[in-house]
Amino acid sequence: xxxxxxxxxxxxxxxxxxxxxxxxxxxxxxxxxxxxxxxxxxxxxxxxxxxxxxxxxxxxxxxxxxxxxxxxxxxxxxx
Numbered sequence: 001x002x003x004x005x006x007x008x009x010x011x012x013x014x015x016x017x018x019x020x021x022x023x024x025x026x027x028x029x030x031x032x033x034x035x036x037x038x039x040x041x042x043x044x045x046x047x048x049x050x051x052x053x054x055x056x057x058x059x060x061x062x063x064x065x066x067x068x069x070x071x072x073x074x075x076x077x078x079x
């Protein structure tokens with residue numbers, strides 16, 4: 001398995017325990033993290049050439065990832 005950039009635990013190492021706890025206890029956070037993971041993997045597949053999409057679709061995916069990450073970070077900080 002190749003390394004996928006922008007994994008939450010890599011980007012937020014100071015919140016690794018909190019990420020794990022919230023995935024276990026908070027349904028909304030678990031969904032956000034799952035959505036983030038799916039979008040991030042799709043972007044990675046585009047970057048390595050396994051998937052081909054239009055420039056606009058790729059841009060939309062990157063915006064979606066950014067919004068998800070912002071919401072996740074806000075939840076991580078609030079606890």
